[in-house]
Amino acid sequence: MNLPFPFPVVRWTGQSVRLIDQTRLPGELVFRDCTTVDQLCAAIRELAVRGAPAIGVAAAFGMVLANHRGEPLDEARARLAATRPTAVNLFWALERMAQVADPDGLLAEAEAIMAEDLAMGRAMGEAGQALLPDPCTVLTHCNAGGLATAGYGTALGVVYAAHEAGKRITVFADETRPLLQGARLTAWELQARGIPVTVLPDVAAATVLRQGRVDAVITGADRIAANGDVANKIGTYPLAALAARHGVPFYVAVPSSTIDPATASGDSIPIEERDPDEVHRFGGERFTPEGVAAHNPAFDVTPAELVAAIVTEDGVHRPPYRFASA
Amino acid sequence: MNLPFPFPVVRWTGQSVRLIDQTRLPGELVFRDCTTVDQLCAAIRELAVRGAPAIGVAAAFGMVLANHRGEPLDEARARLAATRPTAVNLFWALERMAQVADPDGLLAEAEAIMAEDLAMGRAMGEAGQALLPDPCTVLTHCNAGGLATAGYGTALGVVYAAHEAGKRITVFADETRPLLQGARLTAWELQARGIPVTVLPDVAAATVLRQGRVDAVITGADRIAANGDVANKIGTYPLAALAARHGVPFYVAVPSSTIDPATASGDSIPIEERDPDEVHRFGGERFTPEGVAAHNPAFDVTPAELVAAIVTEDGVHRPPYRFASA
Numbered sequence: 003m004n005l006p007f008p009f010p011v012v013r014w015t016g017q018s019v020r021l022i023d024q025t026r027l028p029g030e031l032v033f034r035d036c037t038t039v040d041q042l043c044a045a046i047r048e049l050a051v052r053g054a055p056a057i058g059v060a061a062a063f064g065m066v067l068a069n070h071r072g073e074p075l076d077e078a079r080a081r082l083a084a085t086r087p088t089a090v091n092l093f094w095a096l097e098r099m100a101q102v103a104d105p106d107g108l109l110a111e112a113e114a115i116m117a118e119d120l121a122m123g124r125a126m127g128e129a130g131q132a133l134l135p136d137p138c139t140v141l142t143h144c145n146a147g148g149l150a151t152a153g154y155g156t157a158l159g160v161v162y163a164a165h166e167a168g169k170r171i172t173v174f175a176d177e178t179r180p181l182l183q184g185a186r187l188t189a190w191e192l193q194a195r196g197i198p199v200t201v202l203p204d205v206a207a208a209t210v211l212r213q214g215r216v217d218a219v220i221t222g223a224d225r226i227a228a229n230g231d232v233a234n235k236i237g238t239y240p241l242a243a244l245a246a247r248h249g250v251p252f253y254v255a256v257p258s259s260t261i262d263p264a265t266a267s268g269d270s271i272p273i274e275e276r277d278p279d280e281v282h283r284f285g286g287e288r289f290t291p292e293g294v295a296a297h298n299p300a301f302d303v304t305p306a307e308l309v310a311a312i313v314t315e316d317g318v319h320r321p322p323y324r325f326a327s328a
Numbered sequence: 329m330n331l332p333f334p335f336p337v338v339r340w341t342g343q344s345v346r347l348i349d350q351t352r353l354p355g356e357l358v359f360r361d362c363t364t365v366d367q368l369c370a371a372i373r374e375l376a377v378r379g380a381p382a383i384g385v386a387a388a389f390g391m392v393l394a395n396h397r398g399e400p401l402d403e404a405r406a407r408l409a410a411t412r413p414t415a416v417n418l419f420w421a422l423e424r425m426a427q428v429a430d431p432d433g434l435l436a437e438a439e440a441i442m443a444e445d446l447a448m449g450r451a452m453g454e455a456g457q458a459l460l461p462d463p464c465t466v467l468t469h470c471n472a473g474g475l476a477t478a479g480y481g482t483a484l485g486v487v488y489a490a491h492e493a494g495k496r497i498t499v500f501a502d503e504t505r506p507l508l509q510g511a512r513l514t515a516w517e518l519q520a521r522g523i524p525v526t527v528l529p530d531v532a533a534a535t536v537l538r539q540g541r542v543d544a545v546i547t548g549a550d551r552i553a554a555n556g557d558v559a560n561k562i563g564t565y566p567l568a569a570l571a572a573r574h575g576v577p578f579y580v581a582v583p584s585s586t587i588d589p590a591t592a593s594g595d596s597i598p599i600e601e602r603d604p605d606e607v608h609r610f611g612g613e614r615f616t617p618e619g620v621a622a623h624n625p626a627f628d629v630t631p632a633e634l635v636a637a638i639v640t641e642d643g644v645h646r647p648p649y650r651f652a653s654a
Contacts (some may be wrong), residue, residue: 026616112396179529202623203505205563209628237531285613291354294515297528301534
């Protein structure tokens with residue numbers, strides 16, 4: 003694995019948006035070049051690029067691509083905004099790009115969004131790692147790593163910062179059904195960084211928490227409401243509830259662009275319902291009987307009362323959470 | 329689907345123990361003939377037959393097979409007892425078979441164990457369905473159905489009895505990673521019985537509970553301790569904890585042979601750790617990177633305080649639970 007770190011998750015090549023195709027990991031490291039906005043929208047929908055901060059960066063470069071191809075910018079922005087409903091970073095990044103008056107400034111703005119995300123990853127990692135003991139076992143859900151961001155990570159950014167600070171850190175990675183981002187992506191990038199990782203079925207997390215084998219649970223988020231309610235990958239809410247039950251702190255690490263003061267509480271966060279085939283099938287094979295229904299909500303909402311701290315590039319926020327517009 | 333109900337999960341053919349091969353469902357309905365005790369032990373280990381009551385019935389017929397082939401009965405019993413550590417019905421059935429003095433009486437005893445399990449299924453179904461409103465949505469985990477028993481079911485026996493009583497009942501079936509018994513087996517048998525079923529990722533159960541879409545959670549069990557602690561498929565404990573959090577009753581339906589008064593509490597129930605490859609792979613394909621570890625406990629323990637009622641063929645038991653030897 004000769005990939006540099008921070009990972010080159012999204013790049014502008016001069017004529018295409020180049021993504022690490024995360025649907026192919028960990029089996030193959032393949033880059034996907036999106037040469038039209040429609041190709042990039044498809045890549046976002048298919049989760050070739052996923053993770054709230056990474057989607058924001060990809061959408062920003064999507065506007066660069068639209069300008070490069072001479073596509074109407076308003077239309078391109080609308081199509082990119084319609085790809086995924088929950089992650090607020092997507093809308094935040096598109097809004098920033100919309101504020102750029104001179105189209106020649108779009109590339110610089112997209113590069114700035116990417117650079118800021120990397121810097122925020124390092125800053126939140128540093129703030130978050132101070133919360134962790136040494137040695138430390140962290141449990142995480144889904145992939146809130148370098149691959150979910152411009153390259154450094156949110157929840158895993160905290161792990162990387164602890165590792166870089168010399169702490170002996172190990173990770174339990176929930177496999178994260180239905181799309182196994184934990185088993186595929188979190189395990190892959192932790193292994194690449196030399197950090198011991200053990201994958202487990204999502205529902206086995208409750209037992210390792212009960213057994214006192216976890217010092218902290220850390221996840222990322224797709225949107226945080228003004229009151230601190232957290233929308234994140236389906237399975238985060240039961241994990242936070244079990245962590246609270248066993249006195250294990252549940253932390254959320256996000257760039258401040260994931261906090262949406264315009265959303266009062268989790269009740270008003272739209273939750274994406276994805277294709278039931280993600281539940282019916284895996285690796286092509288169908289596991290449920292034909293004709294049976296499946297329910298596939300992509301996210302759930304963790305009430306703020308279960309969140310011990312929210313870590314951003316600004317530092318560690320403690321409850322009660324009252325996020326206001328800057 | 330022309331399979332009769334109760335399902336012919338285990339049968340003695342006169343020279344073999346014939347099982348529905350549950351590893352092939354729902355794709356194919358295939359019967360597996362075990363003509364040696366070793367073949368039957370392999371079938372139990374590979375989960376071709378699984379579910380605590382069904383394992384007990386299969387082991388009883390295994391002793392018939394050993395006698396038919398002239399194998400030493402003590403050795404056969406020891407090999408059958410060593411197949412799975414958690415389900416107490418296995419040891420209970422083998423102990424009953426050991427009490428049969430005349431080898432010619434083994435077949436009658438095994439048939440009696442099977443017939444009693446069917447009768448217990450109907451009795452606990454009747455007792456349990458009285459707990460359910462009409463209409464009713466039940467959420468269940470793993471497969472505690474006809475396929476897990478002599479043919480009628482424990483948790484799904486309650487569902488079948490409610491259906492037979494004319495109640496409008498629908499089911500959410502947790503898919504049940506890693507081996508997808510919910511997606512494969514529970515969905516299959518509910519569909520076969522004409523009961524509406526929706527499969528969902530295990531961790532999505534928390535959200536449908538939170539949304540008030542579930543009237544009762546019902547599971548089976550592999551062993552219940554004297555104090556009411558419940559060992560069952562990994563994922564049962566977090567489900568029970570979330571049900572309690574949302575005021576939804578969590579019921580366990582078992583034949584009384586699943587209750588082990590000799591086990592004081594859940595702390596002394598041995599938990600089987602299964603092959604990590606069940607987590608690494610999905611339908612043959614490996615999803616985790618090579619070299620990464622996986623943790624695969626087959627069961628977890630739900631503390632009695634989370635169990636609203638334990639339903640057996642004797643009726644509905646309410647806390648505090650104090651099970652004593654008969």
